[in-house]
Structures are given as structure tokens and as C-alpha cells.
Amino acid sequence: MTDVEQAGAQARLIIATEVAKQNAMWGDANDRADILKGQLLGAASAQLMAVWSANFEPQISRETAFEIARESVFPKDWGGFRDYGSDIANLAVVGAYIENEIKRRLLNGESTYRKPRDLVTQPFDGSCVPNPGA
Numbered sequence: 001m002t003d004v005e006q007a008g009a010q011a012r013l014i015i016a017t018e019v020a021k022q023n024a025m026w027g028d029a030n031d032r033a034d035i036l037k038g039q040l041l042g043a044a045s046a047q048l049m050a051v052w053s054a055n056f057e058p059q060i061s062r063e064t065a066f067e068i069a070r071e072s073v074f075p076k077d078w079g080g081f082r083d084y085g086s087d088i089a090n091l092a093v094v095g096a097y098i099e100n101e102i103k104r105r106l107l108n109g110e111s112t113y114r115k116p117r118d119l120v121t122q123p124f125d126g127s128c129v130p131n132p133g134a
Helices: 003-026 032-036 039-056 062-074 087-107
Strands: none
Touching: 003 039, 039 062, 039 087
């Protein structure tokens, strides 16, 4: 197994561990989120916004980034928004919220259709080159 494969496996394990924590708190079907119809997206967005701001907005401190995200995006009737201590831990929380939101939508019978790129109206312009120099 390559280092990249090991890192990918570890990332999936970290997210799975966080999903298990959320499931232990809210049930495997995440009853809290189902009742509230998708507030997991708000929670995930807030966590991601805080991590992004803390890393890419130099004028905003980490503490302030989390305060802003809590006040502007995190579901108003939820408590417990916080910095989990590292970017990886915070991103694992984002991944778990997203996984549980996908699970909620699957249980509600939503489509899993993924629209392919339309090469006529969305041609590849070369701006995102995979494996440059390979």
C-alpha cells in the first residue's frame, strides 16, 4: 500500500469514527437531523467555513473564525458548535455531517443520479490538470 493509499484509508477511518460518534448520540438514522430536515448541511457548512477562514483569512483568528461560523451558518437551535482541536478533526466532523445528510436523503428516497459533464457546453479547458508533469 502506498503512502497515499494509507492516508486515504486513515481519512476514511477518521470519518467513520466520527460518524459512529454522531450515530451514538443521535441514532443510526440520525433522528434529530431527519426531524429538522437537513440541518446537517448547515452544521457541516459552519464547520467547514470556520476551518477555511482560520486557514485562509489571515486577519481572522481561529477563535473568531469559529465564532463567526457559529453565528452566521450553524443551525440556530443547535448547541455544541466548537473547534475540535485540529483541522483534521474538524474536517472529520464535516465529513460525518455530510455522510449522515446523504444517509438521511437516501432514506427519504432521493435520487442518486450524477449528471455527467456535457463536453459541448462544459468543455474541459485544461485549467485543472491532473498529475501535472506526469
